[in-house]
Amino acid sequence: MTSPGGGTRFALVAGTTETASRAGISAAGADPELMSVTPAADAELVAYGSPVRTSVTPVSPSGCPTPALATRAVREVLGFDATIVDGGLAERTGAPTVSVGARPGKDIAEQDPVPTAHGAFAAARQLGQALPADELYLGETIPGGTTTALGVLRALGENGMVSSSLPENPTEQKEKLVTQGLKASSLSPGDAANEPKRAVRRMGDPVLATLAGLTAGAVESDTAVTLAGGSQCVAVAALVRHGGYEGPLGLATTSYVANDESADVRASAHRLDLDLTVTDPGFDRSDHVAMERFVAGEAKEGVGMGGALALADRAGIPMAEVRDRFATLYDDLIGDAPAATAEEGP
Amino acid sequence: MTSPGGGTRFALVAGTTETASRAGISAAGADPELMSVTPAADAELVAYGSPVRTSVTPVSPSGCPTPALATRAVREVLGFDATIVDGGLAERTGAPTVSVGARPGKDIAEQDPVPTAHGAFAAARQLGQALPADELYLGETIPGGTTTALGVLRALGENGMVSSSLPENPTEQKEKLVTQGLKASSLSPGDAANEPKRAVRRMGDPVLATLAGLTAGAVESDTAVTLAGGSQCVAVAALVRHGGYEGPLGLATTSYVANDESADVRASAHRLDLDLTVTDPGFDRSDHVAMERFVAGEAKEGVGMGGALALADRAGIPMAEVRDRFATLYDDLIGDAPAATAEEGP
Numbered sequence: 001m002t003s004p005g006g007g008t009r010f011a012l013v014a015g016t017t018e019t020a021s022r023a024g025i026s027a028a029g030a031d032p033e034l035m036s037v038t039p040a041a042d043a044e045l046v047a048y049g050s051p052v053r054t055s056v057t058p059v060s061p062s063g064c065p066t067p068a069l070a071t072r073a074v075r076e077v078l079g080f081d082a083t084i085v086d087g088g089l090a091e092r093t094g095a096p097t098v099s100v101g102a103r104p105g106k107d108i109a110e111q112d113p114v115p116t117a118h119g120a121f122a123a124a125r126q127l128g129q130a131l132p133a134d135e136l137y138l139g140e141t142i143p144g145g146t147t148t149a150l151g152v153l154r155a156l157g158e159n160g161m162v163s164s165s166l167p168e169n170p171t172e173q174k175e176k177l178v179t180q181g182l183k184a185s186s187l188s189p190g191d192a193a194n195e196p197k198r199a200v201r202r203m204g205d206p207v208l209a210t211l212a213g214l215t216a217g218a219v220e221s222d223t224a225v226t227l228a229g230g231s232q233c234v235a236v237a238a239l240v241r242h243g244g245y246e247g248p249l250g251l252a253t254t255s256y257v258a259n260d261e262s263a264d265v266r267a268s269a270h271r272l273d274l275d276l277t278v279t280d281p282g283f284d285r286s287d288h289v290a291m292e293r294f295v296a297g298e299a300k301e302g303v304g305m306g307g308a309l310a311l312a313d314r315a316g317i318p319m320a321e322v323r324d325r326f327a328t329l330y331d332d333l334i335g336d337a338p339a340a341t342a343e344e345g346p
Numbered sequence: 347m348t349s350p351g352g353g354t355r356f357a358l359v360a361g362t363t364e365t366a367s368r369a370g371i372s373a374a375g376a377d378p379e380l381m382s383v384t385p386a387a388d389a390e391l392v393a394y395g396s397p398v399r400t401s402v403t404p405v406s407p408s409g410c411p412t413p414a415l416a417t418r419a420v421r422e423v424l425g426f427d428a429t430i431v432d433g434g435l436a437e438r439t440g441a442p443t444v445s446v447g448a449r450p451g452k453d454i455a456e457q458d459p460v461p462t463a464h465g466a467f468a469a470a471r472q473l474g475q476a477l478p479a480d481e482l483y484l485g486e487t488i489p490g491g492t493t494t495a496l497g498v499l500r501a502l503g504e505n506g507m508v509s510s511s512l513p514e515n516p517t518e519q520k521e522k523l524v525t526q527g528l529k530a531s532s533l534s535p536g537d538a539a540n541e542p543k544r545a546v547r548r549m550g551d552p553v554l555a556t557l558a559g560l561t562a563g564a565v566e567s568d569t570a571v572t573l574a575g576g577s578q579c580v581a582v583a584a585l586v587r588h589g590g591y592e593g594p595l596g597l598a599t600t601s602y603v604a605n606d607e608s609a610d611v612r613a614s615a616h617r618l619d620l621d622l623t624v625t626d627p628g629f630d631r632s633d634h635v636a637m638e639r640f641v642a643g644e645a646k647e648g649v650g651m652g653g654a655l656a657l658a659d660r661a662g663i664p665m666a667e668v669r670d671r672f673a674t675l676y677d678d679l680i681g682d683a684p685a686a687t688a689e690e691g692p
Contacts (some may be wrong), residue, residue, distance in 0.1 A: 052476040083393075083442055094473055096429055096584075097444035127440055130398040 007151065008311065009133035010071075010080050010228070011064065011214060012046055012304055014039035015138050016098070017105035017113070017205040020144025021178060024173060025168030027060035027165040028143035034058070035143040036090040036104075040304045042068040042082045042141040043095035049076065050333060052094030060165065064293030065330055067254075067305035071139065072310035078315055081111040085124065085214070087142065088116070088206030100213070102206035108151045108181035114209060117201035121213035130219025137252070137311065138214055139304020140232050142207040149235035150179045151203030154336040157190025158238050160271070162231035163263035167297035171262060172231065178203070196239040201269060204206045208232065211281075219247055226250030226277075228258035228307020234268045239274055248275060253306035256282035268343040274300035279309035281326075284321045290330040291323065355479035355659065356426050356574070357560060358392055358417075358650055359486050361374035363451035363459070363551035366490025370579040373406035373511040373644060374489035377497065380404070381489040382436040382450075388414040389430045389441035389488040395422065396679060398440030400618035402471050403679040406511065411676055413651035416627065419671035420654035424661055431470065431487065431560070433554030434462070436645030439590070445471045446559070448552035454497045454527035460555060463547035467559035474563025474572060481570040483559055483598070483657065486578050490621075496675030497524045497549030502605065503536025504584050506617070508577035509609035512644020513571075513643035517608060524549070543603040544584040550585075554578065558585040565593055572596030572623075574653020576646065577604035580674045587618055594621060599652035600628035602640060625655035628665045637669065 012263035013135065016307035019025065021032045021203060029035030034056065041054035045068040051057060058066040075082060085093050088102040100123035106113040128136070140213050142148075145164040153160060161171055182188065185202040193201035200209045211227070215236060216224045230253045237249055251274040257265050258278040269276040366372045366381045375381030380402065387400040391414040395406075397403060404412035415503040421428060430441050434448040446469035452459040474482070492508040499506060528534065538545035546555045557573070561582060564571045575578035576599045583595055590661055597620040603611050603622040615622040630635035639645065658668050 048478050050478050052473065052478075092445070094430075095443060096444045096474060098442045099438070127398065130440060132394050132396050132398075339396060345523075 008080050008135050008137065008138045009083060009131060009135065010139065010304060010307065011083045011085055012043060013085045013087035013207045013210045014043045014102065014140070014210050014228065015102055015142050015205065015207040017142060017144045017148050018107040024170050026046060026143040027064065028058065029058055038066065038143050040089055040091040040093035041142040042066055043070050043097065045069065046075065046082055046303065047084060049329065053092055059334065060298050062293065062298065064298035065290045065303060065334055066303060068141065068289060068297050068303040069329045070305045070326055071155045071303045071308040073329055077321055077325055078312055078319055080311065086208055087210040087301060100127060100129060100210055101329050102210050105205040108148055109184055109205055111184045112202065113240060114201045114204055114206055116206055117204065117209035118197050120206055120209045120320055121197055122192040123208045124213025125217035128214040128234050129221045131218065133223050135226065136218045137226050137228045137304060137307040138211055139307055140207050140211060141229040141303045142205055145207060145232045147174045147177060148205040148208060149232045151181055151234045152199050152208055153181060154178050154189045154239055155187055155192040155199035155203040156191045156238050156242050160268045161261045162262050163257050163265065165276045165299050165302065166331050169262040176258040194242050196243045200239055208235055208239065211236040215240045216243060217298055218244065219245055221340045224248065224308055226252050228252050228304040229302065230265055230306065232265055234272065236267060239276055250275045252277040252310040253278065254301045254309060257306065260300060260341035277310045281309055281322060284322065286323055288327045290327065296334055347490055348365065349664055352424050353479065354481050354483065355429060355477060355502060355682050356483045356485065356653065357429045357431055357506060357652060359431045359433035359484070359553045359556045360389045360435055361426065361448055361450065361488050361553040362436040363488060363490050363494050363553065364453040365493050368669065370516050371493055372489040373410065376405055377408055384412065384489050385487040386437040388412055388440035389439045389443065391415065391418050392421065392428055393430060393441035395675065399438055404679065406644050408639065408644065409682055410554045410635045412649060413645050413647060413676045414649040416485065416651045416672055417649045417654040419675055420658045423663055423667055424658055426657065431556055433556040434595040435461060444473060445475060445552065447504040447557055448556050450455065451551040454494055454549055455530055456547065457530045460547045460550055460552055462552055463550065463555035464543050466552055466555045467543055470556045470559025474560040475567045477564065479569050481572065481573050482564045483574045484557055485574040485648060485653055486553050486557060486608035487649045488551055491551060491553060491578045492556060493520045494551040494577045496520050497527055498545050498554055498581045499584055500524050500535045501533055501545035501549040502584050502588050503539045506614040507609050509603050509611065509646060511645050515608040521623045540588050542589045546585055554581055554585065557582040559624040560591060561586045562591065565591055570594065572598050572653055574598050574650035575650065576611055580611060580618065583618045584622055584654035596621045596623065598623040598625065599648045600655060602646035603652065606646060623656045625652060627655055627661050627668060629669065632669055636673065665686050
């Protein structure tokens with residue numbers, strides 16, 4: 001349904017950072033080259049349920065499908081308005097997008113990886129103020145995004161580790177890269193405390209800048225905000241808290257992120273005073289190949305999956321119905337695809 | 347609702363042509379300067395129901411509201427997926443848009459007013475092929491668009507006059523301008539017969555090019571197409587027919603266009619073998635100021651209004667319900683606005 005001037009709106013910010021091209025950083029694409037397509041493809045999946053300009057449905061190197069399928073599954077069952085914001089896309093998408101002037105982010109090891117951060121934050125803030133909604137669920141898709149999230153946390157002086165789309169979180173590699181990036185930006189950990197725009201420009205990515213702006217603008221116009229995701233949403237919350245906002249803020253994530261001991265999102269949510277909702281899609285009750293990869297610890301979250309699941313749960317939709325739709329989407333889009341990336345495929 | 351991989355999709359192509367800046371050509375804006383904002387604002391109204399980046403809800407110089415309010419009213423009552431395509435916007439819109447590479451059109455009195463026509467046609471055709479839908483309703487918003495529509499018809503060698511957003515159709519001025527444009531493009535009437543891309547590039551606008559591409563692509567993938575509008579949609583149909591497509595094609599317009607004797611859309615629809623649907627919103631049964639302007643012959647159609655009304659009618663929604671919602675939207679958006687343009691205002 002199209003809510004007259006209000007209701008629940010889901011907004012997805014889709015963008016890229018060259019940080020993702022480092023080997024071993026992300027599983028959000030079958031190989032590093034395909035990763036830059038992932039956000040463009042995720043946007044199409046949320047908007048249409050199938051690829052329109054992109055030719056692949058994103059999968060990890062081992063064949064785990066993008067969490068966009070879970071968000072789309074809930075959207076088809078529940079129905080909610082979805083608005084996609086271009087947070088620095090590197091490839092053309094057939095999804096309709098709102099521009100905030102964000103451009104693809106560079107590697108955080110560089111000195112100024114997100115020169116569009118300030119402009120994107122400002123434009124997103126205005127958009128967040130103006131978007132008609134009673135409540136806004138904000139999701140992200142950006143391969144490499146947990147590493148830039150860690151960069152932002154360290155620049156702000158926040159503790160805690162981020163999660164990963166890989167079953168084994170490459171925490172050491174991430175910390176090393178962040179240390180390198182801080183050095184390139186002449187920053188020590190905590191040097192950008194209370195300076196969120198500086199932190200996200202020097203150590204973050206354009207999606208984080210856009211999400212922080214949307215959040216700041218929305219709460220200014222009394223729209224309730226739930227950040228729909230894991231570690232990256234924690235970084236967004238940290239940016240908004242360091243910007244001086246002390247009011248209510250929700251975080252809705254999947255059980256896969258919440259149970260990731262390498263990250264401890266629960267502790268971060270507590271430190272940042274976030275109202276945490278954890279939803280388990282019950283993928284372990286299925287032996288469908290797409291769900292098995294999640295149960296094995298891949299992907300975990302993304303594209304607003306945790307928020308979409310929370311909306312379904314709140315509406316009383318049985319998770320079995322979400323799983324059925326998820327499986328149908330996977331079978332239609334990937335099940336019959338060439339086996340190139342589908343070592344678990346049929 | 348969000349239809350899983352099909353159903354009815356409404357797509358709006360929003361763009362501009364400098365042809366609109368000629369005095370007396372269009373009523374799609376309170377003054378010529380504001381006209382370039384109209385499509386950006388219409389897109390926001392269809393997407394959100396209220397302005398987001400634009401600051402005005404479009405009205406004619408005498409205060410007639412944009413037909414976007416009628417389309418939005420149906421969307422709120424009925425609920426349908428809407429995709430907005432950037433057909434050459436000149437101002438930033440907060441609505442999510444798909445890009446096909448279209449840029450604002452120049453005045454058709456110039457030699458090459460739509461250099462992006464071929465590229466936009468090709469990209470829109472691919473989009474039309476890929477958009478998941480069982481049926482596609484295609485609308486437009488472009489001030490000055492009936493004049494460029496006439497340019498295209500003459501270049502193709504089609505007879506018939508176009509309608510107008512003004513109560514008194516400035517047919518003589520339009521013909522004169524088209525004659526001037528044909529001369530600038532070294533064309534005689536009919537010289538671009540069976541050459542739709544040449545006709546739209548030399549005598550049309552980027553919205554017509556985009557709509558023709560969307561239509562051509564959609565019918566190629568067996569998506570039923572209904573052109574939702576008046577004279578401009580007739581020009582789109584002519585472009586597609588001159589491109590060699592002979593299959594079914596719908597035209598859904600308002601009674602205000604169908605009854606405009608200066609244009610005779612019925613005859614054009616017959617010549618082009620279009621399945622015509624005419625819907626009367628019954629605005630004459632209301633004394634609401636916004637509806638009175640339509641009854642007086644202003645606006646008549648646009649932003650897919652005729653198609654939206656047809657969808658409402660087909661779904662059995664009483665027109666009184668559409669009128670109520672239309673009135674509420676008007677009162678919320680314009681009723682309390684400053685009186686600058688509202689000589690009929692409260």
